[in-house]
Amino acid sequence: TGHELGHKKEAFDRWMAKLVLAVVGYGHFFIEHNKGHHRDVATPDDPATSRMGENIYSFATREIPGAFKRAWELEEVRLERSGKSVRSLDNEILQPLIITVALYSALLSFFGPIMLIFLPIQMAFGWWQLTSANYIEHYGLLREKLPNGKYEHQKPYHSWNSNHIMSNLILFHLQRHSDH
Numbered sequence: 001t002g003h004e005l006g007h008k009k010e011a012f013d014r015w016m017a018k019l020v021l022a023v024v025g026y027g028h029f030f031i032e033h034n035k036g037h038h039r040d041v042a043t044p045d046d047p048a049t050s051r052m053g054e055n056i057y058s059f060a061t062r063e064i065p066g067a068f069k070r071a072w073e074l075e076e077v078r079l080e081r082s083g084k085s086v087r088s089l090d091n092e093i094l095q096p097l098i099i100t101v102a103l104y105s106a107l108l109s110f111f112g113p114i115m116l117i118f119l120p121i122q123m124a125f126g127w128w129q130l131t132s133a134n135y136i137e138h139y140g141l142l143r144e145k146l147p148n149g150k151y152e153h154q155k156p157y158h159s160w161n162s163n164h165i166m167s168n169l170i171l172f173h174l175q176r177h178s179d180h
Helices: 011-023 029-040 056-081 094-111 115-137 165-170
Strands: none
Touching: 011 029, 011 094, 029 056, 056 115, 094 115
């Protein structure tokens, strides 16, 4: 849901995406996916595109830190262009991070140390779901590099898609990944 809300244009929907992703401590996905992955999908520059022959575990150890690093770099460039510090509250990675810290602190205060068991489990599950989706959606697909050094424009065949009604309902249209 956070993935799909991040594609919306309305400010409320985009804030809801940050909120949903903050629940699992993966707020940087909002920046990385929309500004990095969509630009570089199916190229070696994209940490969220799995390579032919790469297993999901190797992919996860490359994609998760790579996505955070790229999100931070993208946000740093955006803020620098507008004359703002990367440490400001205008940083759209720090915004969901603050929500995560506040939410987890409240849960720890209310339920106690037992949450130190459950919070990492639900975090890992959320991260794994997003990483698994990225792994499957572009596995082994590469855009052709043109003579000018740029990559060909993205086409529907640079994503694996599924046209099944149940996956459409369950995955909030995620199965038609190339449509967005």
